[in-house]
Amino acid sequence: MVPLFLSEPNWDDEEGDNEASSQIVSLLSKLGSVIWSLMVSGGRSEARLWLCNAVSRLSSISPHHKRDIFMKMLTSKPTRKGLASQLLQLVFEKRPRKVGSILANKSYLLEKFFQGNPKRIMQWFSNFGDGGGLEHKKGAKALSQFAFVNRDICWEELEWKGKHGQSPAMVATKPHYFLDLDVQRTVENFLENVPEFWSSPEFAESLKDGEILFMDTKFFVELFIDLMYKEDLDDIWEVISEFLKEESFSSLCHHLLIILEESEFRIFLELLLRYISPRIEHKDFGNSSYLLEFILCKCGDPGSFDTLLMLNAIINQRRQLLRLVNDEECQDENEQVKDIVSQMCKTSTNTYTLASILKxxxxxxxxxxIKLLGLYSWVIYYRLSKECQTPGSWEALFLSNGISFHESDKYSMLNNKGPLDENDSAGDDRASSRCRKKKKRRKKTRHFDHDELLDFDASGRRLGLQSGGGSWLLSIDDFSTSWTNVSPLPYLFFGMFELLNAVKSCCDFDFEIIQVLSFSEECS
Incomplete structure (x- = not known):
């Protein structure tokens, strides 16, 4: 059965099994090589995506710091137009009015957007109302308003579909006459003969909501990149700076990190290092981002990007690695992993061996x-996935590790007196009936008393447990959470990593950072 190392050894009585620990460390290194070959067999893109996802969960980055990091990426040489392009698309999507206001101030730049493009002309300028309550919209509204205000210089440029044109007075009383306007020819005339229109307040107003950005996003991305890097326009940089400060770090990472080259990603991580200062506390155990912060801070530059990809995979992506190992196309590597884990199982794995491994x-x-201990944690995860697939096997695991437990989906309390007799069952039925009546009056959280719960001694004596429950309350977290056999229970690693605190006095390495190894979100 899988040892969970829930008790601390007596360090004074035993020196540990040095030979066994050396063998296990060697096997862990071999396991790391097999896992790495699996990770890169189909390319590095998936491993990089895992790291991007892990970085996106970092919680200690302030709004000012995340803005500074990405602004330095955008403004440093060489120019990263790919990053700028991706960011602009995100700004267009989430802050179109901010960008639209800038575009309105530069409305004359859109002449070339419409020149020689009838499709764009019709899409933007043909939205005239029919007079039945529907008003002119978008460019049609700008065109009609400008034509009336400046009729002395441009009315003759309006082209009509009928045999004769319409006078300003007639169209003013019957606005739906604009439906007879030949929009394409009219706008082409304005492009050639009425330059005032393209910098007019009427046309600028039609751009302020930013809707025009989605007619051809690629065109406007290129336009704003020129405004950023060729004209160094303060307005667009201010919008970007404000957006980077307001948008969540998670969203920015998910949208922007995926397009960085590996060398650029490493620069990003170097910038990130300046702003993270993690503190490990008990309340932080459920947050997998803390371990990544410690890897970056305590260990500094990992020496190679490969090392960081590997560390993140074994610590934060246990479930994905397990799927990768079990893939039908990876049978050779699957057999190698099985063989390595089997050899580790045959090696002594008592608490003294663990202490020797830590040393x-x-x-x-x-x-x-960190990599070795992460691999050791993953081996436990792997064994649980293979050996604990039924409620009975989970209960056997609890027994072998001295864990008290109770089936959480039962009203009746199991105790060391054995199964309930018929009278007890009847009494329980009456109690359940009373509970149902009380439930109508009020809803109350049920608290279990420790003395009522099953208590198993370390020798593995089993006491009248009803099988098939598949959901338990465990003593290792004071029976506070219901765990199921659907997925491995992350708290089963708790004792092993609490033990590492005691090792601090025996070793120079700061093992506090390993406490969160088993609390990855991937284990939940």
Missing amino acids: ECAKAKPIEA
């Missing part, structure tokens, strides 16, 4: 120690 890790560089 072996302390001899290595911090980044290597």
